[in-house]
Amino acid sequence: xxxxxxxxxxxxxxxxxxxxxxxxxxxxxxxxxxxxxxxxxxxxxxxxxxxxxxxxxxxxxxxxxxxxxxxxxxxxxxxxxxxxxxxxxxxxxxxxxxxxxxxxxxxxxxxxxxxxxxxxxxxxxxxxxxxxxxxxxxxxxxxxxxxxxxxxxxxxxxxxxxxxxxxxxxxxxxxxxxxxxxxxxxxxxxxxxxxxxxxxxxxxxxxxxxxxxxxxxxxxxxxx
Amino acid sequence: xxxxxxxxxxxxxxxxxxxxxxxxxxxxxxxxxxxxxxxxxxxxxxxxxxxxxxxxxxxxxxxxxxxxxxxxxxxxxxxxxxxxxxxxxxxxxxxxxxxxxxxxxxxxxxxxxxxxxxxxxxxxxxxxxxxxxxxxxxxxxxxxxxxxxxxxxxxxxxxxxxxxxxxxxxxxxxxxxxxxxxxxxxxxxxxxxxxxxxxxxxxxxxxxxxxxxxxxxxxxxxxxxxxxxxxxxxxxxxxxxxxxxxxxxxxxxxxxxxxxxxxxxxxxxxxxxxxxxxxxxxxxxxxxxxxxxxxxxxxxxxxxxxxxxxxxxxxxxxxxxxxxxxxxxxxxxxxxxxxxxxxxxxxxxxxxxxxxxxxxxxxxxxxxxxxxxxxxxxxxxxxxxxxxxxxxxxxxxxxxxxxxxxxxxxxxxxxxxxxxxxxxx
Numbered sequence: 001x002x003x004x005x006x007x008x009x010x011x012x013x014x015x016x017x018x019x020x021x022x023x024x025x026x027x028x029x030x031x032x033x034x035x036x037x038x039x040x041x042x043x044x045x046x047x048x049x050x051x052x053x054x055x056x057x058x059x060x061x062x063x064x065x066x067x068x069x070x071x072x073x074x075x076x077x078x079x080x081x082x083x084x085x086x087x088x089x090x091x092x093x094x095x096x097x098x099x100x101x102x103x104x105x106x107x108x109x110x111x112x113x114x115x116x117x118x119x120x121x122x123x124x125x126x127x128x129x130x131x132x133x134x135x136x137x138x139x140x141x142x143x144x145x146x147x148x149x150x151x152x153x154x155x156x157x158x159x160x161x162x163x164x165x166x167x168x169x170x171x172x173x174x175x176x177x178x179x180x181x182x183x184x185x186x187x188x189x190x191x192x193x194x195x196x197x198x199x200x201x202x203x204x205x206x207x208x209x210x211x212x213x214x215x216x217x218x219x220x221x222x223x224x
Numbered sequence: 225x226x227x228x229x230x231x232x233x234x235x236x237x238x239x240x241x242x243x244x245x246x247x248x249x250x251x252x253x254x255x256x257x258x259x260x261x262x263x264x265x266x267x268x269x270x271x272x273x274x275x276x277x278x279x280x281x282x283x284x285x286x287x288x289x290x291x292x293x294x295x296x297x298x299x300x301x302x303x304x305x306x307x308x309x310x311x312x313x314x315x316x317x318x319x320x321x322x323x324x325x326x327x328x329x330x331x332x333x334x335x336x337x338x339x340x341x342x343x344x345x346x347x348x349x350x351x352x353x354x355x356x357x358x359x360x361x362x363x364x365x366x367x368x369x370x371x372x373x374x375x376x377x378x379x380x381x382x383x384x385x386x387x388x389x390x391x392x393x394x395x396x397x398x399x400x401x402x403x404x405x406x407x408x409x410x411x412x413x414x415x416x417x418x419x420x421x422x423x424x425x426x427x428x429x430x431x432x433x434x435x436x437x438x439x440x441x442x443x444x445x446x447x448x449x450x451x452x453x454x455x456x457x458x459x460x461x462x463x464x465x466x467x468x469x470x471x472x473x474x475x476x477x478x479x480x481x482x483x484x485x486x487x488x489x490x491x492x493x494x495x496x497x498x499x500x501x502x503x504x505x506x507x508x509x510x511x512x513x514x515x516x517x518x519x520x521x522x523x524x525x526x527x528x529x530x531x532x533x534x535x536x537x538x539x540x541x542x543x544x545x546x547x548x549x550x551x552x553x554x555x556x557x558x559x560x561x562x563x564x565x566x567x568x569x570x571x572x573x574x575x576x577x578x579x580x581x582x583x584x585x586x587x588x589x590x591x592x593x594x595x596x597x598x599x600x601x602x603x604x605x606x607x608x609x610x611x612x613x614x615x616x617x618x619x620x621x622x623x624x625x626x627x628x629x630x631x632x633x634x635x636x637x638x639x640x641x642x643x644x645x646x647x648x649x
Contacts, residue, residue, distance in 0.1 A: 106388030158465030204472020
């Protein structure tokens with residue numbers, strides 16, 4: 001072994017590598033996994049049908065990779081080796097190909113995650129308005145609960161900054177007391193912070209508003 | 225000024241066909257299907273509408289680059305909207321999805337395309353669900369599928385959800401992602417109009433651009449071109465966020481003074497603070513100062529001022545924030561989102577972040593600002609796509625415009641670090 005090989009691994013992508021397991025040794029004795037054999041790979045019927053329906057939408061079946069991984073992640077809770085193998089089996093692709101795709105995108109988990117997930121936006125606008133502290137609070141509040149908290153890149157809702165996406169539901173603007181309420185709502189299975197949901201918010205532009213709007217006008221903007 | 229896209233957009237039920245049609249929806253489609261396809265492209269060309277996604281390329285010109293005749297051509301609507309500060313397409317898709325669908329049908333008819341995709345970012349789950357419903361509704365009403373409204377034109381439209389990657393908003397990265405790969409940008413040329421999705425000619429347009437097409441057909445291109453300024457026609461949706469009292473989406477006429485937007489519409493900074501800097505077109509645009517607030521908000525004026533209109537996302541930063549803090553947030557984002565395909569971007573973004581962390585740790589000297597600035601100029605124009613440029617441009621402009629403040633920050637951080645060393649010694 002040369003001197004270079006003995007150097008400790010350099011944690012180059014400490015902020016979050018796109019390649020999980022980049023510092024794990026590859027077993028060169030093992031042959032790469034091929035397209036799984038349908039006879040030997042049990043795939044839940046429901047999963048198979050959902051993936052096949054996605055594949056039918058595109059001229060090239062590979063285009064369904066991302067939708068199929070979404071489906072498998074919902075089914076298994078994360079993109080486990082089993083989930084990837086099942087998708088590979090239905091789509092007739094290699095598990096390595098799908099792992100390469102899954103590892104590229106932030107929304108796929110190659111490690112187990114909790115049942116619920118909270119993305120706290122920590123990008124520029126949200127952080128100007130205190131998202132870093134909010135993120136800390138959210139992490140503290142979620143401790144001991146079945147919730148994964150992540151600082152996330154711009155979620156496209158800077159008008160309600162600082163904001164978070166709770167199992168896909170956008171809520172904001174949040175204050176430092178909200179994380180505890182979010183955890184309560186998630187644990188109780190209730191809609192999250194209903195009065196702060198983006199889906200119920202009126203547009204900021206005064207000419208876009210109507211009197212019979214069934215949602216909420218942004219605070220302080222009624223007279224605009 | 226007319227409100228073309230946002231007019232009473234909050235109306236309940238506007239996301240369904242009955243309400244949309246009652247307000248005149250799908251009338252543009254009916255008149256378009258009676259026109260020859262070339263005439264539609266001509267109207268779009270006359271409107272001189274520039275792409276609303278960021279690059280600002282004229283839509284009519286882009287559409288005319290597509291080869292004529294029957295072949296496997298595609299339309300891809302870019303609904304990835306991941307530029308920090310941008311959230312206008314979200315409002316459009318959530319509240320008025322049929323304007324987008326109508327725009328897509330008209331554009332595909334004009335260009336002879338029979339397959340279209342809406343690539344929406346994975347985080348927009350509500351908006352994707354609404355689009356799915358709207359597409360199903362349109363199909364049931366005979367507006368999608370075979371022989372649309374008896375015109376002989378057929379179109380399959382698929383809503384495709386992404387999975388969280390900024391780079392998939394770049395058109396060729398988006399195409400790779402739509403093909404089911406990692407979203408790495410491609411070498412250009414060939415441009416997507418010649419060789420795009422599945423190697424077929426592909427037209428890629430932003431949500432707002434396509435949603436405006438029905439309006440252009442209804443008004444006539446020449447009439448539309450009368451709104452705005454000569455080089456920037458029409459109205460524009462802008463997303464204002466950051467340190468303003470009334471953040472949100474607004475529709476403005478291009479050419480409106482920036483001060484009127486930030487102070488008039490949005491109420492200016494909170495608590496009597498003043499504007500320190502503002503990003504006129506998303507976090508990728510070079511920053512402007514308070515003295516630039518009188519610039520007209522349109523493509524050419526902002527370009528002349530050394531910045532860009534980009535996606536129309538104004539981020540306002542008031543004087544309670546340090547330039548270093550802003551720069552670090554911006555750089556962290558791009559370092560995380562670099563796909564890693566091109567060296568200047570992959571290494572440049574990560575090294576820039578390290579250099580900024582050196583400043584914070586008190587290990588930097590004022591000379592580092594020169595290195596920081598020169599690193600940015602090594603990135604710009606040296607990659608396949610503009611992600612690296614998108615970091616280098618704002619960072620370069622912040623270093624240039626806030627040099628004194630950053631130099632002070634470096635000194636202060638060094639003193640802090642030194643006193644800490646002596647204290648522990």
